[in-house]
Amino acid sequence: MLDRVEATVPALQAAGDAAQAASERMREQADGAEQRILALSEAAKGHAVKHISGYAAQAMRHARDAEVVRMSAAARAVFRQELAATLRQQTRDRSGGLALTWKALLGSHLAACAAASIATWASMTF
Structure with missing residues (x-):
């Protein structure tokens, strides 16, 4: 029995060395994976910022266009009111008849x- 135990020692030693080498390879791969994950997360952040920036720019353009339409309508209404009042005043004499x-x-x-x-x-x- 002692012979069998002594015979398994080199096999166990080899298995331990193989496990140690596999552990080192796994650690190296994990370090490389960590760097790739960091690069991917930075790229994802950049993509998200670009997407949000584009959406915000589109929303600003839409708001600006809507404001221009509202301001133009208000300016036209004021112009019509003022023009009508001025023309009425210019076309009437003091007695109220058409001058x-x-x-x-x-x-x-x-x-x-x-x-x-x-x-x-x-x-x-x-």
């Missing part, structure tokens, strides 16, 4: 425009 017709108002504006053009031309020429 100027549309044609007369348009004619006076055209005459003023023509006079301004002639004056500009004259000042540039002479």
Whole structure:
């Protein structure tokens, strides 16, 4: 029996050495895997940041476009109100009757425009 035990000692020694070598290889592979996992997590962070940034930029463009539409509508409404009030005031005399017709108002504006053009031309020429 002692012979059999002595015969198994080298086999056990070889198995222990093989287990030690396998453990070292596993440790090296684990270190390499840790580095790959860190690289993958950094890449995933970068991808997530790009995705969030793109989504935020898209949301900002959408909000800007919606605000431009709202501001344009508000400006048109104010312009219409002010223009209507000004035209009513310009076309009525103090007694409440029509002082100027549309044609007369348009004619006076055209005459003023023509006079301004002639004056500009004259000042540039002479």
